[in-house]
Amino acid sequence: MASDEGFSDFFYAAPDGLKLHARIYGERNAGGWPVICLPGLTRNARDFHELALHLSSKVENPRKVIAFDYRGRGQSDYDPDIGHYNVGVEAGDVLAGMSALGVEQAAFVGTSRGGLIIHVLGALKPTVLKAIVLNDIGPVIEAEGLAHIRSYLDRAPKPKTFAEAVDAQRLVHSADFPALTDVDWARMVRAICRETAAGWVPDFDPALVDTLANVDFSKPLSDLWPQFEALAAVPLLAIRGANSKLLSVATFEEMGRRHPGMESVTVEGQGHAPFLETGDLPEKIAAFLDREEKQAK
Incomplete structure (x- = not known):
């Protein structure tokens, strides 16, 4: 049964038995x-709350929306083997969740790491993909961007109060996100952090940071162009x-050349990754899904 917040919690078992969660x-x-x-690398289902409410209740064609917590994030169990924190295992977890829910096909919205998982799903089980929204991710990841992510995760502050947590996020990200309002920053903190007796802490397994420890940011990262091109019909x-x-x-433009039907949106005043609940993004995403579903019939 849905809560007063518009969603219900769903727990299921991963292929290796770990207890995982979705909204x-x-x-x-x-x-x-x-x-x-x-969601992204260290993010969780709460990132999509406002977008999910819009798609499930505020449009002419309301949809069922499922937002996953990967293992080690949100309400999903932490994995004692950090080697399992990879997009291949996480893609398998998503497929297991779909199976547990009886969902055979869906439209997918992937932010950052979520978009990489979509590329893997296209290789593992392409029939599940009816439409795709990629949020600030493509087949080429700039090493500078990933290094920036690792840098602020390594130096993550330990705020005692909610106000300190908001200030900490502004300090790190405000230069890339001048378009965000006070409400946006507060919503961000509530999405990515949880309150504990020690203060506001990131809502993910700290061991996730260790998965970036051996990445050589002085060299280009492996690309996923073959996997992206396999999505050309979606x-x-x-x-x-x-x-x-x-x-x-350059990568964004090349994606359009290799996927001629791709629609593109550039969000001014935001960096990695745009907040999907801001501006007219919810309406654009809903319209894209409605349009493509109508054409598929």
Whole structure:
């Protein structure tokens, strides 16, 4: 049963038995493609709360929306083997969640790491993909952007109060996100942190940071162009933050050349990754899904 916040919690077992979590919005909606939301490296299902509410209740064609917590994030169990914190295992976890929910196909919204998982799903089980929204991610990851992520994760502050947590996020990210309002910053903190007796802490397994320890940022990172090209027949909306350090303009433009049907949106005043609940992004995403589903019939 849905909570007063518009969603219900769903727990299921990963292929290796780990207990994982997802939020389900509009669980009784059955009229259109369901939407699966996949967050970034250290993020969780709360990132998609406002977008999920919009897609599940504030549009003419309300959809079921499923937002996943990967292992080690949010309400999912931490994995004692940090080697399992990789996109291949996480893609398998998503497929297990879909199976547990009886969802055979869906539209996917992937932010950052979530978009990489979509590339893997396209290789593992392409029939599950009805449409794709990639949020500030593509087949080429700029080493500078990933190094920036590791840098602020390594130096993450330990705020005692909510106000200190908001100030800490502003200090790190405000240069890339001048478009954000006070409300946006507060919502961000509530999405990525949890309150404990010690203060506001990031809501993920600290061991996740160790998965970036051996990356050589002086060399180009491996690309996923073959996997991206395999998605050519799937409708695609690609979103890029104008100030993104992770997804370059060159890669964004090349994605459009290799996927001629790709729709693209550049979000001014935001970096990696744009907040999908801001501006007219919810409306654009909903319209894209409605349009593509109508054409598929």
